[in-house]
Amino acid sequence: MTTTENHKTFCPMPGINAGMLSLQDLERITELVRKYDIPMVKVTSAQRFFFHGLEPEKHKELVQELGLPAKPPHARNRVHYVQACPGKNWCKFGSRPTEEMAKAIGALELAGPLPYKVKVGISGCRMCCCESWMRDIGLIAEKKGWRLIFGGNAAGKPRIGDLVAEELSDDQAVELVKKTLNYYLTTAKYKTRSARFMERVGIEELQRNVLA
Numbered sequence: 337m338t339t340t341e342n343h344k345t346f347c348p349m350p351g352i353n354a355g356m357l358s359l360q361d362l363e364r365i366t367e368l369v370r371k372y373d374i375p376m377v378k379v380t381s382a383q384r385f386f387f388h389g390l391e392p393e394k395h396k397e398l399v400q401e402l403g404l405p406a407k408p409p410h411a412r413n414r415v416h417y418v419q420a421c422p423g424k425n426w427c428k429f430g431s432r433p434t435e436e437m438a439k440a441i442g443a444l445e446l447a448g449p450l451p452y453k454v455k456v457g458i459s460g461c462r463m464c465c466c467e468s469w470m471r472d473i474g475l476i477a478e479k480k481g482w483r484l485i486f487g488g489n490a491a492g493k494p495r496i497g498d499l500v501a502e503e504l505s506d507d508q509a510v511e512l513v514k515k516t517l518n519y520y521l522t523t524a525k526y527k528t529r530s531a532r533f534m535e536r537v538g539i540e541e542l543q544r545n546v547l548a
Contacts, residue, residue, distance in 0.1 A: 420460075423435065451524040471488050481502065482508075485497035487531050
């Protein structure tokens with residue numbers, strides 16, 4: 337949560353995972369927009385819902401109703417967010433479902449604090465709708481299993497991630513994501529994004545440490 341220069345604010349809607357909404361979620365969002373006269377609801381690139389443009393007093397009331405702390409702590413031993421496409425259950429091009437994988441990666445508890453935020457993109461086919469090659473962690477589904485990508489970045493200095501492994505089962509993919517992130521957090525310097533870390537370490541060294 338931040339405050340802009342004109343004292344208007346924004347805050348997240350908790351409990352929205354990978355942009356997947358139930359009827360109850362939609363009804364709750366509509367109820368809050370009407371109650372607090374929220375000027376704009378933004379679906380972010382991370383598939384999260386943010387309420388924008390609230391005056392400070394209404395913002396404070398909304399934060400209290402949503403049960404958000406004044407300054408939300410960042411769970412540093414977890415990934416920052418998980419983005420996922422509809423997958424096989426909802427898209428004719430999908431090779432594998434994505435919902436359970438998104439939940440499993442989002443729930444991972446790592447061995448310590450991550451050096452920097454980690455963004456995850458899970459794509460149910462090679463079309464890569466979640467831009468998995470440009471995320472810190474990318475998973476791309478194929479008929480023979482998951483491809484795991486690490487070290488992508490789409491910011492000011494973009495980088496296509498490295499292919500760590502392929503033809504992974506669901507369980508193997510989750511376990512290898514955990515191993516890769518644990519190696520990253522124990523090896524990289526604080527505030528080093530995965531892309532810059534991989535430029536220094538290289539894919540062969542990473543594979544040597546996580547694929548043994």
